[in-house]
Amino acid sequence: MEHARQVEILRELITRLDDGTTCDAGRVAVNQAEAYTCEKLARQEWETFFANHPQMIGLSGELPKPGSYLTCNDFRVPVLATRDQTGRFRAFVNACRHRGAELVNGARGEQARFTCAFHGWTYRNDGSLMGIRAAEQFGTVDKACLDLIELPSLEIHGLLFVHPREDGIINPVELLGDFGAELAAWDLAKAEYAGESVLDMPVNWKIANDTFGEVYHFNTLHRNTLAHLLHGDVATYREFGRNHRICVASKFIDTLRHQPESQWTIRDGAVVAYYLFPNIQIVLLNSMLALAKIYPDADRVGQSLTRVSHYGLPHIASQLANSDAAQKLSGDNVYAADMAKPVEFSLEASAELFLSTVEHEDYAMGVKTQAAANSGLIKEFVFGRNEPALHHFHNNYREMLGQGPLPEYRAQRAAG
DSSP states (O other): OOHHHHHHHHHHHHHHHHHTOOOOOSSOEEEEGGGGTOHHHHHHHIIIIIITSOEEEEEGGGSOSTTEEEEEOSSSSOEEEEEOTTSOEEEEESBOTTTOOBSOOSSEEEOSEEEOTTTOOEEETTSOEEEOTTHHHHOOOOGGGSSOOEEOEEEETTEEEEOSSTTOOOOHHHHHTTHHHHHHHTTGGGOEEEEEEEEEESSOHHHHHHTTSOSTTHHHHTTTTGGGTEEEEEEEEEEETTEEEEEEEETTHHHHTTSOGGGOOHHHHEEEEEEETTTEEEEEETTEEEEEEEEEOSSOTTOEEEEEEEEEOHHHHTTOTTGGGSEEEOTTTGGGOOTTSOEEEOHHHHHHHIIIIIIIIIIHHHHHHHHHHHHSOOOEEEEOTTOHHHHHHHHHHHHHTTOOOOOBOOOOOOOO
């Protein structure tokens, strides 16, 4: 992110801290609880947002060099993503063209060719069929017609997209718009993949998404964890079409007040959280990045899977002045940090944040929220003015499903 933009955001956060204000949706809205429980709606969501919509599967750093590959099976199409020998990112249906057997069963690795475990057909990492075992016995076929089925793919600004349909279209302008220029400024192609956490929880995928959309809960739900590091009830917010950005003030921002603006960096003063429609959360914390991909369970409306990929950002870590003097945070001491001093997060610290806050607090609360919605007794949820990202996410998904915007809250007192 350009330094001028960083300073602009940090100034706004400091002003809001001083004024006791936060981002404002302009109204209070309601969302029907059945949005999280309706099976018919869930099927419509699946077809609209997942089966017929480009899917972000990771960052460029997950395919760091020619020969790298990864697989995913989260949207009903088994995908094999590769970086071929020319360095091009490609995506294929992860199935042998002989009898449809899974071609690659590992999550990720490095191979120039793949051999099917069923009958030994071999493919190059550009998808071309290289060889048929015992070809003289099998019979004559046109190998050029039996390459892996290629899916539309796009690598842009360090992001990897795949379309689940062979005839699908990935339009970067439609996906990102002005959002792309800001993402490009982070140079995310330099992010280094460092591991994955998986949360398979009894929560609707939209409840999981909602937990990333506001800081109103920080001072209560996260009072013993994240609230030691970040200010609650204060955020900046900006929309980019269907996508948005939330910035949350680090408690080190109070130290930045006494430094020249030329030395300010958002790395030290804030956490930046990007939402990419429909199911992606990108959280930049210090010199670490967490990418959350949230998928509904295709058969159970109240179940979802969240894959959290962790990345290091060495090009951002190198910008820390006096890095030798920074507090090195691990999973053991992350909540004991002195936030009046610079900090440096490790992979273990970043993973602990997601374990102790997202899984044990946010999603644990989401499980209870889902149970309340399932009961049928809670008819609607209320989205406050201080939760604009929730308004934005739900209004956009409703629009794509042909629904009107969230209705405004109206007080309805019981008669008696």
